[in-house]
Amino acid sequence: MQTETAFAPRPAMAPTGDMSMLLVDDDRPFLQRLSRALEQRGFAVTTAEGVSEGIAALKASAPAYAVVDMRLGDGNGLDVVQALRSAREDARAVVLTGYGNIATAVTAVKLGAIDYLAKPADADEVIAALMREPDERPEPPENPMSADRVRWEHIQRIYELCDRNVSETARRLSMHRRTLQRILAKRAPR
Known part of the structure; x- marks a missing residue:
């Protein structure tokens, strides 16, 4: 009998050719601004403002990429990340939050997120996190935590x-x- 590990295998590379992206955030101005910026960089963006809307969108068509806010009005964004990993194993997700802490970052990665960024993150930071290879180390922060x-x-x-x-x-x-x-x-x- 095989036992499953808590850690899902990470795809070695970003999905090639498929530029579909699900963007889930309940902050409408931020959602619209980031959506426009990502579309200008070649992504086909679908937006959702909550967990239920996000899960419905990925069930309709599982995207190659996702950017999900941690705390949403109707629940936890990690539920969307987990549903995405179930729907499409090679999908790459980044979790954004204004309430960052180590425990939730670890949980996000265990559930399938490839990175965890603090808000406000710009489109370039998001894309860099989504495209980074698993063994590639991110640059050290310019302003480390106090x-x-x-x-x-x-x-x-x-x-x-x-x-x-x-x-x-x-x-x-x-x-x-x-x-x-x-x-x-x-x-x-x-």
Whole structure:
């Protein structure tokens, strides 16, 4: 009996010739701006503003590429990435988010995303991530995370590992529960 691994095999190269792309984001101005920029670079873009709309679009025609926002109005963008990998194994997806943390980045990659970018990402960054070879290392960031951001990322990671249980996370971090709630309610530091 064969056992399946948690990691799906990554395609060695980007799908050749097929420039179809699904773009899923609930921020309409950003969605329209990125869609236009990607179309100008030769992609045939289909847009969706939520998880259900995105899954319906990929069931109609599974694209070669996808750019999916992590947090959408009707759910988690990782559901779209997982559905895409089920519909088309050679598809390449990038997850975008304004609420980046290490735990969700790892989950995104496990579910089939090839990269995880913080918003606001421009079309060139998205295309570079989609076309990068699996063994190719990305360039180091121009502006690495601050110490405050690293602390926030660590808290978010523990929070995710505790299944978003505030009391358990606070206990494990030796932090007062209300202090943790205030930290979680704020946006990520730069």
